Amino acid sequence: MHAVTTPRRGLRALIGAATATGTLLVAGLAAPQAQAASTLTNTGFESGTTGWSTYSATGQNSASFTEAGGRSGSYRLSHWSSSAYKVETYQYLSGLTNGTYTLSAWVRSSGGQNAAYLALRNCGSAEQRTDLTPTPNGAWIRLVTSIDVTNSQCTISINSDASAGNWLNVDDVTFTSGSTRLPVKGVDVSSLKKSEDRGGVYRTSGGTAGDGLAILKSAGANYARLKVWVNPADGYNNKARVLQMAQRVKAQGMKLLVDFHYSDTWADPGAQSKPAAWSSHAYSQLRTDVYNHTYDVLNALKAQGTTADMVQIGNEINGGMLWPDGSTANWSQLSGLLNSGISAAKAVSSSTQIALHLAKGGDTAGTRTWFDNAVANGVSFDVIALSYYGYWHGTLSDLQTNLDATAARYGKPVLVVETAYPFRLDSKDSHENIIDTTGELVSGYPASPAGQAAWLRDVMNVVEAVPGGRGLGIVYWEPTWTAVGGNGWDPTDPASGNGWENQALFDYDNKLLPAANWFANHR
Numbered sequence: 001m002h003a004v005t006t007p008r009r010g011l012r013a014l015i016g017a018a019t020a021t022g023t024l025l026v027a028g029l030a031a032p033q034a035q036a037a038s039t040l041t042n043t044g045f046e047s048g049t050t051g052w053s054t055y056s057a058t059g060q061n062s063a064s065f066t067e068a069g070g071r072s073g074s075y076r077l078s079h080w081s082s083s084a085y086k087v088e089t090y091q092y093l094s095g096l097t098n099g100t101y102t103l104s105a106w107v108r109s110s111g112g113q114n115a116a117y118l119a120l121r122n123c124g125s126a127e128q129r130t131d132l133t134p135t136p137n138g139a140w141i142r143l144v145t146s147i148d149v150t151n152s153q154c155t156i157s158i159n160s161d162a163s164a165g166n167w168l169n170v171d172d173v174t175f176t177s178g179s180t181r182l183p184v185k186g187v188d189v190s191s192l193k194k195s196e197d198r199g200g201v202y203r204t205s206g207g208t209a210g211d212g213l214a215i216l217k218s219a220g221a222n223y224a225r226l227k228v229w230v231n232p233a234d235g236y237n238n239k240a241r242v243l244q245m246a247q248r249v250k251a252q253g254m255k256l257l258v259d260f261h262y263s264d265t266w267a268d269p270g271a272q273s274k275p276a277a278w279s280s281h282a283y284s285q286l287r288t289d290v291y292n293h294t295y296d297v298l299n300a301l302k303a304q305g306t307t308a309d310m311v312q313i314g315n316e317i318n319g320g321m322l323w324p325d326g327s328t329a330n331w332s333q334l335s336g337l338l339n340s341g342i343s344a345a346k347a348v349s350s351s352t353q354i355a356l357h358l359a360k361g362g363d364t365a366g367t368r369t370w371f372d373n374a375v376a377n378g379v380s381f382d383v384i385a386l387s388y389y390g391y392w393h394g395t396l397s398d399l400q401t402n403l404d405a406t407a408a409r410y411g412k413p414v415l416v417v418e419t420a421y422p423f424r425l426d427s428k429d430s431h432e433n434i435i436d437t438t439g440e441l442v443s444g445y446p447a448s449p450a451g452q453a454a455w456l457r458d459v460m461n462v463v464e465a466v467p468g469g470r471g472l473g474i475v476y477w478e479p480t481w482t483a484v485g486g487n488g489w490d491p492t493d494p495a496s497g498n499g500w501e502n503q504a505l506f507d508y509d510n511k512l513l514p515a516a517n518w519f520a521n522h523r
Contacts (some may be wrong), residue, residue: 103130
């Protein structure tokens, strides 16, 4: 379970762990200064705090201690106190060969601290931090952060600025050569053009009006995702509109992800309706339809100089696509449809990456079953894309388990191609929001600008930590879908409302929210 929650238990755990390891921290006294070395020592805290030092500007060194209950071994590092506290546990390394290094650690935390983070500092380049993810359910999460060492030294630091009773645990720390990064920091802007045409306005955080896409690019977004419907009732998200938006995407210097729904409207785990023009077509004709539609859109993009960098063949195809012909109840037909789309995409551009997309962010078993079937039926792909909304798809620990296992099993990069979180709960229009009660929120993440920013940061941290550099990145879903009359959910009904404006990245005054800063701030 989680770390100590009462003063009595905290003291007992501290003394017990210290006795077992031969180490005792006396309240208010700093641990002995660690001897400088070129490698981390006592990385699992099995020898108490040997090799680690403690500092508290407020004289609360005793808030840092080891106790039983390690992730892998017998012990872990804990930060906790019955009163508000500030404490740092650190280890100083010298004699390092200059280069890029990555800190990795398994952590868990109550959340609620003013600050709780891992840091790499005094390394000759700008300090790098990774904030700890709230895990009140007691699950361990692996976090990473990288830094360029240019002065042959570095300090590895674990920090808390906490309220009474807040806790964190850390175990299995490593500091090794190599770097981590997120190549994809994306935004799905499929609703943007319709919003603009209906009077939508977008502003920087300072209030200056501008192009919503350009504002997101300036905030650090480097990928844009556009959905494609075959013949939508409102005339948006079709081939012509996608071509227009693709020009804007490429003009911003961003990469392009094209998301084929193979429908005239929303395709998702609960609906995979055939386009009206294909409704009477049998399976053999549907294969031709998929090929021709995919080739037509992508070749037109290529012809205007906006070749797609990545393509999704289907959207949230948990149960297949083009039902009933392409249902997962008939994998031989589903694989045929998928391979038709893949063949068309590769025929246009062999370098375009093919993604297959499920809404199974925290579902390891379900993801494995689906992709095992895909592989067994000869479906080729480059990227595994998952939707992950924390209020639907499990904990961040569940996400990490799935990403790690899936990337390892199939040897492919993984991408959280949809995520979002509310910055408030009330609605700006008359349509009820998808998430609008506190009971629907993820524990540790309030519906506030800060809560939304922490959510995006922590999802990015989990993706970055996928071993082998296979965490490709994230795409924030519909950050520009603000409440604008005429730009609602139903493409057949101009009066339909929007249930998403409280999860956009622009607030109710149309200003860019702090969460968008993580596109640039995340290494």
